[in-house]
Amino acid sequence: NLQKMPETATFNLVAYLKERQKLCDTALDTCMPVIYPETIYESMRYSLLAGGKRVRPILCLATCEMMGGTVEMAMPTACAVEMIHTMSLIHDDLPAMDNDDYRRGRLTNHKVYGDDIAILAGDGLLAFAFELVATQTPENVPRDKVLQVIARLGRALGAAGLVGGQVVDLESEGKSDISLETLNFIHNHKTAALLEACVVCGGILAGASTEDVQRLTRYSQNIGLAFQIIDDILDVTATQEQLGKTAGKDLVAKKVTYPSLWGIEQSRAKAQQLIESACAELEPFGNLAQPLQAIAHFIVNRNN
Numbered sequence: 001n002l003q004k005m006p007e008t009a010t011f012n013l014v015a016y017l018k019e020r021q022k023l024c025d026t027a028l029d030t031c032m033p034v035i036y037p038e039t040i041y042e043s044m045r046y047s048l049l050a051g052g053k054r055v056r057p058i059l060c061l062a063t064c065e066m067m068g069g070t071v072e073m074a075m076p077t078a079c080a081v082e083m084i085h086t087m088s089l090i091h092d093d094l095p096a097m098d099n100d101d102y103r104r105g106r107l108t109n110h111k112v113y114g115d116d117i118a119i120l121a122g123d124g125l126l127a128f129a130f131e132l133v134a135t136q137t138p139e140n141v142p143r144d145k146v147l148q149v150i151a152r153l154g155r156a157l158g159a160a161g162l163v164g165g166q167v168v169d170l171e172s173e174g175k176s177d178i179s180l181e182t183l184n185f186i187h188n189h190k191t192a193a194l195l196e197a198c199v200v201c202g203g204i205l206a207g208a209s210t211e212d213v214q215r216l217t218r219y220s221q222n223i224g225l226a227f228q229i230i231d232d233i234l235d236v237t238a239t240q241e242q243l244g245k246t247a248g249k250d251l252v253a254k255k256v257t258y259p260s261l262w263g264i265e266q267s268r269a270k271a272q273q274l275i276e277s278a279c280a281e282l283e284p285f286g287n288l289a290q291p292l293q294a295i296a297h298f299i300v301n302r303n304n
């Protein structure tokens with residue numbers, strides 16, 4: 001009884017995102033019940049069910065459907081990417097990394113459960129993500145596709161992806177002279193790699209051709225970079241709101257970001273341009289591409 005993807009010209013993104021967010025929240029909630037030892041499950045659930053936007057799982061489901069697959073085929077992978085994303089946030093917030101007290105509007109995992117349990121909650125989420133894809137992907141998806149998805153996810157989050165991006169980010173800390181090349185490396189690995197895996201894995205599960213996978217790759221790389229540029233802009237504008245405009249400007253100068261290199265207006269134009277290129281890649285899919293095109297526009301127009 002899942003709503004079929006709309007094929008008409010009118011597409012209500014807000015209703016679509018709300019419906020998909022609910023679907024993902026329910027799947028995440030039911031796939032990980034609290035059992036003994038309760039502390040670790042409670043800690044994992046605390047961060048997993050903390051109300052993120054669910055951009056990554058929704059991208060995975062939407063791509064699978066666009067390529068002719070079903071929501072059921074992609075749901076274990078969709079849950080897995082949200083678990084991987086959540087574990088990266090838990091570890092990123094630790095005192096040894098960014099040392100943040102708040103995330104998604106509430107105390108960070110280690111502030112509630114302690115550093116030891118927070119590290120283990122991240123590890124537990126990461127391991128469970130792979131178990132879920134391997135054991136819960138329905139039988140109508142060929143096993144070699146499941147294997148390809150597992151390989152892509154591993155690559156996206158290891159030293160060739162998230163972890164590598166985080167390392168260069170840590171090494172760049174406090175430096176005000178990092179190059180555009182380094183900045184691009186950080187974001188291509190920290191943010192774009194996982195977004196790309198979400199989209200491409202959704203396509204692979206539905207049996208997308210090599211050519212279609214290449215299109216999906218270009219779409220996701222463009223939205224990945226746009227996502228990060230907007231993230232940087234939102235950081236600047238939030239800081240300006242907090243501290244008043246002049247203090248905000250001082251802060252922009254201290255850390256190398258896209259707005260600090262290009263200014264806010266040019267950064268926004270660049271993000272807009274990337275979204276146009278992303279959407280153009282999906283033209284061959286006609287109306288079926290509406291959700292992915294709308295999500296791309298949502299990424300540049302969002303305010304959190």
Ligand code: GRG
Nearest residue numbers: 052053054088089091092157162163166190191
């Ligand atoms: C993956 C093994 C492993 C370790 C983690 C800590 C680390 C290595 C990587 C850090 C990755 C990181 C924090 C990337 C930032 C990604 C980003 C843009 C987060 C914001 O995502 P949103 O806006 O957040 O989708 P919500 O809360 O809506 O989900």
